[in-house]
Amino acid sequence: MSRSAIGLGGSLGATLQRELQLAFSSPGRIVNPLMFFVIAVSLFPLGGRMSPDQLGTIAPGVIWVTALLAVMLSMESLFRSDFDDGSLEQLLLSPQPLYFHLQVKVLAHWLVTGLPLVVISPLLGLLLQLPAAGYAPLLLGLLLGTPALSMIAAIGTALTVGLARSGLLLAVLVLPLSIPVLVFGAGLVDTALNGLPLSGVVAVLGALLVLAGTLAPLAIGAALRISVH
């Protein structure tokens, strides 16, 4: 017989592969968050009249808030189609451990949406006249922060997937929970610009990531069980 057992690792690999296939089959999944990020950031200089100096001051905040919004909005679709077409029920009824599958799903999603945001962020720093010392901490902060934000946003997505109009509700649930990541993330840039040592803030961001990565899947699983009900 051609059937071969693949174990937990193989099964998680299949979930990862499926998510990546989904992302690459509709390139919008990857490109749209990026475009949103760039367009939304460039709205701010249009909305106010600011000197280059002032722009540089608000740059970390604007970039981080927009990244947060982009991550959150891109997460909106994480469970949507699975919910609509019944795949989510299959995942919940699978004998495989849900916890790890959810972790992998969020990770896959971050790889195709969050990571590109991180990569492109220096460009936006340039647009907003971010001082030179700010680029490295901006990148580092986003690299640690966006996966944590993805995990937090996934909780909100899981809680709202059964609801028709979820976009704004998702924001209302997720934004307050994301504030610590935002504060330390944007704070990292400020700290660097003020010439203070970074290690403490980096450690906190790392801790937040670990915390979100381990606890969020539990909340996501519980939320999904409620949603399919």
Next chain:
Amino acid sequence: MSRSAIGLGGSLGATLQRELQLAFSSPGRIVNPLMFFVIAVSLFPLGGRMSPDQLGTIAPGVIWVTALLAVMLSMESLFRSDFDDGSLEQLLLSPQPLYFHLQVKVLAHWLVTGLPLVVISPLLGLLLQLPAAGYAPLLLGLLLGTPALSMIAAIGTALTVGLARSGLLLAVLVLPLSIPVLVFGAGLVDTALNGLPLSGVVAVLGALLVLAGTLAPLAIGAALRISVH
């Protein structure tokens, strides 16, 4: 027979009534855009370290950009359920003129989502230390600008309603089109803070509103026909 003809007016009234019933049967429709507006605005001070003066400078831009995002995200659901459940096909196949029904639909949506944003905006001005002279032009600008933004956003919604993951794509389509409204809207506050006469900017905003209100329904109708295809 109990049947009575109701004419175009009655038919439009029924559409208005239906939209309002939908809004009031799920209070989230009204409250969520408001909450998003307040929460998102308060993220900006958290993201950066600014003195009250600096905050006051960026306040008009931040409030306008956030209002734009709130209007746009709230429009996401405008045709969603109608598309999913087939009501949209019924609307397109109805012998009634589509143009006016679409106008009424967007108007109803603005009444329950856009108007509350306008009403609450002074509170956000307070949070962001907007100087006293800025409040009246902020209100006036949003009053003229948000319906125009709703019309523009509805075009994007109509174009993306057939797509599974629309949130971010919608933003990518709508934000660039909304820039004129944003520039003149936020510009109105700046003009007032600089003590310059407002009438010119107000006239432009009014013209944008009329333009959007008359032309957008045509684009929305065409987009919907493509989407149901």
Next chain:
Amino acid sequence: MWQWLYKLGSPRHFYEMTTGFVPWLTGVSLFLLIVGVVWGLGFAPPDYQMGDSYRILYIHVPTSMGGMGAFVLLAMMAAMHMIWNIKMADIVAKVCAPVGAGYTALGLITGSLWGKPTWGTYWIWEARLTSYLILLFLFLGVMALRAAYDSERSGSKAASVLAIVGVVNVPIIYYSVYWWNTLHQVPSELGRDGSANPPEIFIPALFTGFAVIGLFFLAVILRSRNEILYRERRAQWVQDLLEKELADV
């Protein structure tokens, strides 16, 4: 003790046990409130620094603390509902959210009103104020989520998950905002040296403080009783109660 707690967990027993308790709680709270307000507003001397504006503290401090306490209560009830599926816990969680949100909003409003004479502005982005604002957002999120569900049961479970996640976040938010604030220059820290206050000012504060907290529990209990009657409206005991009430009228 356990017996008693167990009984409280049943809506019917909760209803019956609180029936006698409500008038007492109402009376005591109102008494404390009237004494505290009359004493505080009418007889306590003006503060040597802040004049009369300090009097808002009589409401500000207890409502602020009540708002925070309410979220902890909400999360505890949510956890009990999730783990042991206790109906009564969900009822309390449901009614606790709007009351807590109201207290939080009152704390914010009274604080802002006090801020105007004290700092010259209604709002500053200061650690405690900011984290308190976020607490309000968390309350609103829990309420919005519950309202968004059509099914009562799914809504309550979803709101429970969010309340638990939220309470885990509260200390994190507090420290993050505090940290963020340390690089800020703040116009004025919230002074907390109540010991400096003379007893004429301090004692009425105790009265209003307990009154406001008593009113919190009163609101929660009264709303819970309504909710119990609504949810159990088909149960025999509620029908009997209704008949008795109708007969009395």
Next chain:
Amino acid sequence: MLTVANLGCERDERVLFDQLSLTVGSGMLMQIQGANGSGKTTVLRILAGLNSEYTGTVSWQGKPCRQVQQEFQQALFYLGHAPAINRTLTPLQNLRWFCALHGFSDDVAIHTALQELGLAGYADIPCHQMSAGQQRRVSLARLSLTTAPLWIMDEPFTALDRQGVSELEARIDRHAKNGGAVILTTHHSLQTTHLLTVVNLDALRMEVA
């Protein structure tokens, strides 16, 4: 009433049908048949004017449908795969809007229609609280409200229980007897007393090939 000449349609380079010609007149009941994927839904959507990717002509009372669009839409009742029922609204609210879209209001008729379909107590209950079949019934209540002579229905029997199916069959029959016309698809074998024309898309494709 409706005349179709040389209708052809291809999707993703596969010809679904070609040279499909048919005429639907007053009193006719036409069933479009075919295996899964043969193009039944596609035909119905083209006839209703929801799909314009085709060759050939579709005409109403002798004129191309696109030219007499309003007139045609006045005469058409279309029931797609989706029930066109908003799940948040109640049956009453849903049906009221349907009536308004067709320029009239008639609450009495709505209540009667719901009653006929066994939904007497459900007029004011949000539709999401109903089972699949009950929602379908709300959708079908429109048959009693519309005055359109031409009905186009895509798998109208989906989700109905046996009683529902036979009631709907009777309803369709009655409409044809009263001079209306019905075009429908179903995988179920229709029991009607009325003249039934069957168009088999599979057979058509065979012929062409």
Next chain:
Amino acid sequence: MLTVANLGCERDERVLFDQLSLTVGSGMLMQIQGANGSGKTTVLRILAGLNSEYTGTVSWQGKPCRQVQQEFQQALFYLGHAPAINRTLTPLQNLRWFCALHGFSDDVAIHTALQELGLAGYADIPCHQMSAGQQRRVSLARLSLTTAPLWIMDEPFTALDRQGVSELEARIDRHAKNGGAVILTTHHSLQTTHLLTVVNLDALRMEVA
């Protein structure tokens, strides 16, 4: 295998069923019947463990399902109203993930299964380009992949053409013959050679009332 004792469920204050007891053993084929809205979908979701708002017990091999959850899920194949097919992915990708969720990989079997269902050339075409019935067939291909003994299926015949229906009937029959168990709902009259137990929810409600 599956024992249900005194199952009761109410929705919005209406008792759907109460004191429903049944046993499904190896080789059994059980059809849950009832009018629209009688609670068939609800029963199946409770049995599958997707709905926990009920009174009574559901046990698997003598132990409550919730306690032996993993074991039970290993033995269960559930087919809901929705096809559990991602419309962006191809049938092959969809079915591969299904296999992975059950801990194995077997591309050969997937291709065979698709072929049996008349979808030979469709393995690499995105599912959104298929008709309603074709999508349903992709979903049914899982029947040939799963090794679970207990099948729970909610209206599995929806959207299938006649040939599809009879093939599926034969498939179900074979599974029961081989010692599996099937619980399903359908409004269609089943043609199986195998022992068929019918549970009628309407009759049950009558009795209680």
